[in-house]
Amino acid sequence: MSSLSSPAPSLSVPRIRRHPRALVAAVVALLFSGGGVMMHAESQPVVLALLAAFVLAFGVSDRTQIGREIAATCGDYRGVANGMALLCALILIVLFHADHYALLMLSTVAIFSTACIALNLQLAFAGIANFAGAAFFAVGSYTAALVTAYTTVPRTFAPLIGAIVTGAMGLVLLLPVLRTRGHYAALVTIAFGVLLRTWLEVNDVLGGPQGLKIGSFSIMGLDFARLKQIGPWSVSFYLPYATLSVCMFGLVFILVRRLENSWVGIALDVVRSDETAAAVFGLSIRLWKVVGFVLGNAIIGMAGALYGMMNGFVTPNGAGLGDSLLMLSIVVLGGIGNLWGSVVAALIILEVPEKLQSIQEFRLLLFALLVLVILLFRPGGILPRPVRDLSRFIDGAPK
Incomplete structure (x- = not known):
């Protein structure tokens, strides 16, 4: 029995x-x-x-x-x-060492995935809805253009300078964001993106509507734009950019993952979940929002600088609200808070329209429908964020 x-x-x-x-x-x-x-x-x-x-x-x-x-x-x-x-x-x-298009798409997916990891840091961890992601992305590109054209600073440091400038600009924008709540804070970021694009379009020093040319990335005397041969093999000039983009994504991924799994990530989650409870337990709401917002914008600026150097130019159109919503769509579709979800969503949103030229005219409409379908039938996204396990912090719990 x-x-x-x-x-x-x-x-x-x-x-x-x-x-x-x-x-x-x-x-x-x-x-x-x-x-x-x-x-x-x-x-x-x-x-x-x-x-x-x-x-x-x-x-x-x-x-x-x-x-x-x-x-x-x-x-x-x-x-x-x-x-x-x-x-x-x-x-x-x-x-794909000699395939220009494949390496360009691989680099683009890696760079935008890096920027969307930063948006995850702001939205999923710190609880700040940033609708100006494309604006900060463009600030990084314009910073790289100015560094390569008007300074003697080595081009190797252009993405780092783009990160510093973008982070500082995010700190200035955070002043009105901290004084608002909910959708009002999102409106502040939307207004910033619109103002920045308008200012870039009327600013002749920065090229106006035509934008600026950006010098290519170089490191230790190696100009990425001139690399066409490695030994006996002919290679695409996108090869070094693809390698650098993947390495940048890997470093940012490790950084954000470490933050998520540390007490910093726990503090950010508490602030996002309940500001009143966070304040009761002695957490500074302003401090942790500053950390999340500034660090996220710095990463977006670094990614934007590398993207601009790879393409060789930047225009005000890249700072529009449409591109910001595109980046947020990648975050929502992939799964808010899941870093690998951003990679999967970026691959779908950025690459599929390029392959299906017949749907180019309906791109934004399809993106909107896709996001609605995800929200209705899979609210957590393609790869939902796993529930945080805090058992290792409990006395006597298995390590």
Whole structure:
């Protein structure tokens, strides 16, 4: 009787858990392989098939036991997943070493993912809705243009200077933001973006509506724009930018992840969740909002500077509200607070319209519908943020 009443052992869980690291590495490699094929694909049916495969994969991960187990295993072995993701990105760079378009798309996705990580830091951690992300992105690009054109500062430091200038500008904007609450704070950032774009358009010193040219990035005498050969191999001039973009994303990812898992991230979460309770427990609301907003804008400015140097120019159109909403759409679609979700969403939002030229005219409409569908049927986004586990801070809890 005891054998009949005991539950049947699960077969799927032991099989999946038998080699968890290999499983995680295989899943990450499969996802990056699909992204690489999409970057290289020229046929619209192939792109649509890959999109359908992605949708099916995420549906299986939600609706089936084995899918949920695989997703949980990937969450338990994040270090393996992160390391494998970096390795796969570098492999894609090597495979596409002579493909201008694929490397340009890879660089663009990495740079915008970096900027959206910063928006996650502001929105998901500090609770500040920044609707001027594209404006700060453009400030970084304009800073790089001025540094490369009018100063003798090495171009290697242009992204760092862009980060400093953008962070300082964010600190100035934070003064009225701290005096408002809720949607009023969001309106302040919207007004800043509109004012900045208008000022750039009428400012002849900064090129007016035509914008400015930006010098290419260089390091230790190596000009990225002139790199066309590595030994016997011909390479794209986007190759060094793709490598640098992936490295920048990796460093920012590690920084923000460390902050999230530290007492700084806990303080930011408390301030976002309940300002009254945070103040009761002695947390400074202003201090932590300053930390989140300024650091986020500095990262956005650094990404904008590198993006401008890669493209070679910047115009006021890049500071518009439409581009800011595009960046916020990446954050919401990917999953607010999930850093890898921004990568997946950036790949979909930035690359798919380029591959499906027939929908270019309806790009913004499709983005709006996509965000609405996500909010209705998957409010947490493609990759929802996992619940924070604070058991390691409890006395006697297993470490």
